[in-house]
Amino acid sequence: MxxxxxxxxxxxxxxxxxxxxxxxxxxxxxxxxxxxxxxxxxxxxxxxxxxxxxxxxxxxxxxxxxxxxxxxxxxxxxxxxxxxNRLAPRAHPFRVGIADAVPKVIAYQLLAPALALAEPVKLVCREDRLEQLAAELSIHRLDMVLADRPLPATMDIKGYSHPLGECGIAFVAARSIGNVLEQAFPANLHGLPLLIPGEDSALRVPLLRWLERKGIQPTIVGEFGDSALMSAFGQAGAGVFPVPLTTVQDVMRQYDVSELGRTHEIRERFFAISVERRLSHPAVLAVSEAARQRFRPQGD
CATH class of the missing domain: 1.10.10.10 (Winged helix-like DNA-binding domain superfamily/Winged helix DNA-binding domain)
Structure with a gap:
């Protein structure tokens, strides 16, 4: 023993x-x-x-x-x-992995309904790279992973990627940058300092391809694996940064930034990754339902 x-x-x-x-x-x-x-x-x-x-x-x-x-x-x-505490209802742990690239506001919006379930839930969040979180999911250390892309097919892990929704992108910046622009979007991005997601983000490649198609050449001054860190740099005036349209109002209030323009040609997608082919965990079902309310099937 x-x-x-x-x-x-x-x-x-x-x-x-x-x-x-x-x-x-x-x-x-x-x-x-x-x-x-x-x-x-x-x-x-x-x-x-x-x-x-x-x-x-x-x-x-x-x-x-x-x-x-x-x-x-x-x-x-x-x-x-x-x-x-035998008289108090026991809160069951709901262990969630959140991929670094997922905006913190999105994570909160999706997970908050799980805390309102009739059965008490204790939310346990772990933030890391998707590959590391998927490995922990596979050994049942996590109940679900929130990610901006499906589980990579190259990973030898049994898991299922459940689409939660998608939305377009807004470009925001500190008022010191936004207030001096005269051109219309997206031409107003040309030559500006730009902050972009890191290599682990599913948004990075579509964003760069969109800029190339539009003939826009900003100056990329930083790339970030963590969305909150990118927002903090943007708030300080380091550059323009992209945010999902569903969170743009929250980001503008929280970081005191202004919107320079938006596009539906770039889509940010979100997934709940679980070991279940069909979702049955009550908290995961609550997250899925919250996503249906927040993301529209078509457009934004």
């Missing part, structure tokens, strides 16, 4: 990254803790750490063990909470 005290020691060392720091936290001597970790590795038959200078790095087996350790102690915390 698994020694859970050893598992706790392992998790503490993994999170601390060094034996001495973990020993201080556990009120053990480094020698005692080292012996406990060695006994745990011997029991499992694998090495969980390798030394890199003064730090301890996880091996592949160690990273796998840490995933399960986190889940085990999370469930333990939920058990303790449930027993101490």
């Amino acid at each position: 698994l020694n859970y005290k050893h598992l706790y020691y392992f998790r503490t060392v993994a999170n601390a990254g060094a034996l001495n720091r973990a020993a201080e936290k556990l009120h053990l001597t480094p020698q005692t803790l080292s012996g406990q970790i060695s006994a745990f590795e011997e029991r499992l038959g694998v090495a969980l750490f390798r030394r890199s200078g003064r730090r301890l790095e996880l091996t592949d087996a160690g990273r796998t063990a840490l995933v399960y350790a986190d889940d085990i102690f999370q469930v333990g915390a939920e058990l303790e909470d449930a027993l101490q």
